[in-house]
Structures are given as C-alpha cells and as structure tokens.
Amino acid sequence: PGIQDRLFEFHQSGIYHFDNSTAVFIDPVRVLNRSYSRFTVSPSAYYSRFFEDSGDKPVQKQIEGSRKRKRKKEKQLHPLTETEQIAEQRHQKARPFLLRAHEALLEATELLGVLRNLRNDEFTEEGSLQKMENDDLDFVQLGSVWQAPLCEICLHLDQDNVPAEEGAVGLVPCSEGMSMPVFNNLVMNESANDVEAEILNHRYIMPKKSCFYMSDLRDIHNLVPAESDCGFNLILIDPPWENSSAHQKLKYQTLPNRHFLSLPIKQLTHTGGALVALWVTNREKLRRFIESELFPAWGLRYAATFYWLKIKADGSLIGELDLFHHRPYECLLLGYSIQQDADIGKLPGHKPLPNNQVFISVPGDYSRKPPLGDMLLEYAPSCGDTRCLELFARELSAGRCCWGNETLRFQDRKYFSTR
Numbered sequence: 179p180g181i182q183d184r185l186f187e188f189h190q191s192g193i194y195h196f197d198n199s200t201a202v203f204i205d206p207v208r209v210l211n212r213s214y215s216r217f218t219v220s221p222s223a224y225y226s227r228f229f230e231d232s233g234d235k236p237v238q239k240q241i242e243g244s245r246k247r248k249r250k251k252e253k254q255l256h257p258l259t260e261t262e263q264i265a266e267q268r269h270q271k272a273r274p275f276l277l278r279a280h281e282a283l284l285e286a287t288e289l290l291g292v293l294r295n296l297r298n299d300e301f302t303e304e305g306s307l308q309k310m311e312n313d314d315l316d317f318v319q320l321g322s323v324w325q326a327p328l329c330e331i332c333l334h335l336d337q338d339n340v341p342a343e344e345g346a347v348g349l350v351p352c353s354e355g356m357s358m359p360v361f362n363n364l365v366m367n368e369s370a371n372d373v374e375a376e377i378l379n380h381r382y383i384m385p386k387k388s389c390f391y392m393s394d395l396r397d398i399h400n401l402v403p404a405e406s407d408c409g410f411n412l413i414l415i416d417p418p419w420e421n422s423s424a425h426q427k428l429k430y431q432t433l434p435n436r437h438f439l440s441l442p443i444k445q446l447t448h449t450g451g452a453l454v455a456l457w458v459t460n461r462e463k464l465r466r467f468i469e470s471e472l473f474p475a476w477g478l479r480y481a482a483t484f485y486w487l488k489i490k491a492d493g494s495l496i497g498e499l500d501l502f503h504h505r506p507y508e509c510l511l512l513g514y515s516i517q518q519d520a521d522i523g524k525l526p527g528h529k530p531l532p533n534n535q536v537f538i539s540v541p542g543d544y545s546r547k548p549p550l551g552d553m554l555l556e557y558a559p560s561c562g563d564t565r566c567l568e569l570f571a572r573e574l575s576a577g578r579c580c581w582g583n584e585t586l587r588f589q590d591r592k593y594f595s596t597r
C-alpha cells in the first residue's frame with residue numbers, strides 16, 4: 179500500500195506498518211478507542227509525558243541531565259560483573275532489531291508529522307484538563323478495608339440491557355441502573371455500547387463487552403473457571419515486579435517474585451491451550467528467575483520475545499539505547515500454556531509467532547503498557563471465539579476480562595471525552 183493508504187489505515191486502527199520493516203508504530207489512544215462508541219479516550223490525558231518540547235526545559239535541568247548521564251557512563255568503566263555481562267549480551271542481541279525499527283520510523287517522514295500532533299484532542303470538553311486533578315478513588319485502599327464488600331458500582335445500562343429476570347445475580351436497581359459489589363465480584367457490561375458507571379459519586383466508563391474482577395492476589399482463584407473449556411486462550415500479565423526505583427514505589431505496591439509462582443496459570447488456561455504474554459523489566463536476575471523458575475512453574479513453553487521501543491513525540495528515543503540501567507525499551511516474553519506432550523504446531527488455529535517483533539510508541543502514564551492484546555489475538559490457540567484475560571490490569575478493554583487490585587484506574591471519566 180502507498181503512504182496515503184497506510185496513513186489512512188493508521189488513523190482507523192492506530193497501527194502503522196513500515197515499508198521495509200516488520201516493526202510497527204502504534205498510537206495507544208486510537209487502539210483503545212476501538213473499544214468505545216460513545217466516549218473516546220482523550221489523547222491529552224493519555225499522553226501525560228514525552229510531549230514537552232525539550233527546548234522549553236530550563237537549561238539547568240538539561241545540564242543536570244547530561245551530568246547524570248556522564249556519571250553513569252563513568253560508572254560503566256568498571257569491569258562488568260558476570261550478571262551484567264549476560265545482560266549486555268541480551269541487549270546486544272536485541273540491538274539490531276531495535277535500531278532497524280527506529281531507522282524505519284525516522285525514514286517515515288509523513289508519520290513523524292502525524293506523531294507530533296498525536297496529543298491534540300479531536301473532541302475537547304470544557305475544563306477537561308482542570309478535571310485531571312488528584313481526586314481519584316484509591317481502589318487498593320478501598321478494597322482493603324472491612325467495608326469493601328459494601329462498596330457498590332452502579333451501571334447505567336441501556337434499557338435493553340437490563341437483565342430480564344428480577345433479582346438476577348444479586349443486582350439491585352439504583353438510580354437509572356443496576357448496582358452490585360465492585361470488589362471481589364465479576365462486573366460485566368455485556369452490551370454492545372460503552373456504559374457509564376458510578377462508584378461513591380465518581381464516574382467510570384466500561385467498554386462494550388468487557389468485564390472485570392477487582393481483588394487482591396489472595397482472591398485470584400475466584401477467576402478459575404469451573405469448566406476448563408471456559409478457560410482463556412490469551413493471557414496478558416504485567417506483574418508488579420520489585421524495583422529499586424523510588425518513583426515506582428510511590429505508584430503501586432510491588433510483590434516479591436515468589437508470589438507470582440502461585441498464579442494459577444494452568445487452571446486459567448483453556449483446554450485448547452493459551453498464549454501467555456508476560457511483561458518483564460530489564461533486570462537480569464528477574465529474567466533468570468522467569469526462565470528457570472516461573473515459566474516452568476506455570477507450565478509455559480517459551481516461544482518468542484517482543485520489544486516495546488519508547489520514543490518521544492519528536493521521534494527520538496526516550497533515552498540512549500546503550501545506557502546500562504535505563505534502556506529505552508521493555509520486553510514482552512511469550513510462551514504457550516499447553517499440555518506437556520502437545521505439539522505447538524498442531525494447536526487449533528495455530529499461526530507461528532514472529533520473534534523479535536518491535537512495537538514503537540510514545541509512553542503514557544508511569545508503567546502503562548501499550549495495548550498489544552488485540553495484535554496477539556491472531557497467535558492465540560483457539561477455534562473461533564478467543565477468550566482473553568489480563569492480569570494486574572489498570573484499564574479495561576472490549577472483549578476482555580481484566581483482573582487486578584485497581585482495574586478501573588484508567589477508566590475514570592476524566593480520561594475520556596464524549597464524541
């Protein structure tokens with residue numbers, strides 16, 4: 179396809195395929211918006227970082243930044259430890275794919291023009307930016323107090339979507355809708371439209387055909403289906419790995435690695451098998467733990483590694499590619515959850531996974547991952563209706579079940595505009 183066709187497709191889907199590269203550029207806002215019909219994710223709320231013009235940065239800050247970089251470079255002059263050497267080898271393997279992907283982006287001048295304007299809102303609402311203040315509900319805190327079971331969500335469903343049977347699954351009528359417990363409960367929007375929901379006078383948006391279960395890890399077993407043919411074919415996982423960053427500590431709780439060993443991945447897998455996608459950090463010790471303990475404990479067969487390359491709005495990388503402790507990319511490890519003697523090639527609807535696929539995007543909020551789930555669907559073993567689950571989610575998506583202790587975090591009405 180020509181440039182205009184590719185740009186047109188990008189505006190529709192949020193995905194841009196380069197000319198001579200398998201890498202893709204994605205605009206998470208456009209991808210997420212495929213889940214909504216009435217509301218739309220607001221680009222200015224999503225892109226909270228990396229759109230500042232570095233020219234506006236106070237000069238002192240720029241100098242401090244370059245001093246810090248120099249200090250890090252000096253540090254690297256010490257001989258690398260054995261673990262650091264292995265990490266460096268991993269980086270060297272990934273490097274050519276990342277460089278080639280970045281070159282493809284820089285050659286796509288027409289896309290770079292669009293990129294600079296990604297943050298501009300098509301639908302603006304009076305005062306939407308003022309609404310971005312910090313009055314969010316803290317679900318982790320709310321879900322941990324004794325009153326948590328009393329906390330309710332009221333879904334403003336269409337008249338057509340209100341369940342016909344009276345008193346169905348503990349639903350209680352609330353003003354213009356149905357209410358149910360928000361924690362430790364499977365909350366569903368089965369309708370073909372996004373709906374507004376209310377919790378303690380705060381508004382949230384639920385995409386069409388979406389559901390969530392908001393709980394602590396200790397209650398995750400409630401997600402295990404009674405019948406294994408009701409299990410999931412695609413499982414996305416973004417665990418709260420321990421991390422030394424003080425910034426990260428302020429954003430969400432982390433858990434020691436051993437807690438993830440007990441995630442019931444096998445029990446959540448569909449009888450036909452599942453593709454499991456796991457976000458990891460670049461810490462070598464973590465990679466080793468995953469390879470030697472976690473994948474075996476979950477019964478996963480490693481299949482491929484994907485990379486998320488992070489750029490700023492001007493197309494440059496968010497940091498130097500070779501800076502040891504701050505790589506401008508993250509990895510997504512992919513494996514199959516299948517029975518021991520099963521042959522991956524014979525899985526229902528099997529399509530071979532490419533290795534070293536690079537996805538490029540401008541990051542949103544801290545630790546918010548680009549929405550790659552829909553792009554993975556075609557590689558998930560399934561005979562038609564692919565059942566998809568996201569663990570440790572902070573947002574919802576159409577056609578997916580999301581679990582975590584703050585699944586509605588980015589569903590707050592303040593992140594959306596009306597069409």
Ligand code: SAM
Pocket residue numbers: 318393394395396416417418419430431432433545546547548570571572573582583584
């Ligand atoms: N994938 C998310 C995104 O793109 O925005 C980011 C997930 S973040 C890395 C990890 C999440 O795990 C956080 O929302 C955190 O609150 C949640 N979490 C931490 N401890 C948890 C626990 N004990 N039970 C359930 N969720 C937990």
